[in-house]
Amino acid sequence: MTTTELYKELNYVNHSREKRLHYAHLMQNNPSLVPKLLEILFMVDDKISPRAAWVFEFMCNNDIDTIIPYLDIFTKNMQKIHLDSAVRPVAKICEFLAKAYTSKTDNNIKKALTEIHKERIIETCFDYMINDEKIAPKAYSMNTLFLFGKEYDWVHPELALILERDFQMQSSGFKARAKHILKKIKKNPKP
Missing domain, CATH: 1.25.40 (Serine Threonine Protein Phosphatase 5, Tetratricopeptide repeat)
Known part of the structure; x- marks a missing residue:
């Protein structure tokens, strides 16, 4: 998955625990995606940045x-x-x-x-x-x-x-x- 594809995927992340957990597990099962997630997280003026932050938080909370x-x-x-x-x-x-x-x-x-x-x-x-x-x-x-x-x-x-x-x-x-x-x-x- 490219950074652009992950960016599009993060549009589906919402406040629900289920969605955040799903994407956190996706990151943990595919560690090569984590740098791309962080890249999106640090697009600090972008509306998708918080969604990357939510996923990263759930990932860190899980492990x-x-x-x-x-x-x-x-x-x-x-x-x-x-x-x-x-x-x-x-x-x-x-x-x-x-x-x-x-x-x-x-x-x-x-x-x-x-x-x-x-x-x-x-x-x-x-x-x-x-x-x-x-x-x-x-x-x-x-x-x-x-x-x-x-x-x-x-x-x-x-x-x-x-x-x-x-x-x-x-x-x-x-x-x-x-x-x-x-x-x-x-x-x-x-x-």
Whole structure:
């Protein structure tokens, strides 16, 4: 399947779990399609870009290891994503990576995620926190930053500052997640 054919195929992806899962499995069964999916995902002004993001999110949720060969491409380009419906899955993928990396069980993400990858993820998540994004990307970013803040001692103070500063102006969903994260930060002070 060419990139053009995959692009046309992505027209059939919608919000249904069934469609997203179908195309996620298609990618996993045909790894040669993943670079083409990412190429479409990073056509950041195109209305099909979010559909590629949805499929990539489902693919990573199904098996996070499938992102490993594409960590450089993904982390290098993710900050370019700006359409709301594409930002949410990208933020969610960042959270998947942070959860896998900070997991107590050994896994391949711990070996594959480099300092550069983590720095790019942290930078993008902070951008989501300070930019005018919807609640979902902010919520995923809060959690990602909290998790990476266990390794990078400067992250928690910066995150707490943003959460406290923006608290009153945000939605009840933001406030609930922010309270939860702030409580966790205060419970785990750095030595």
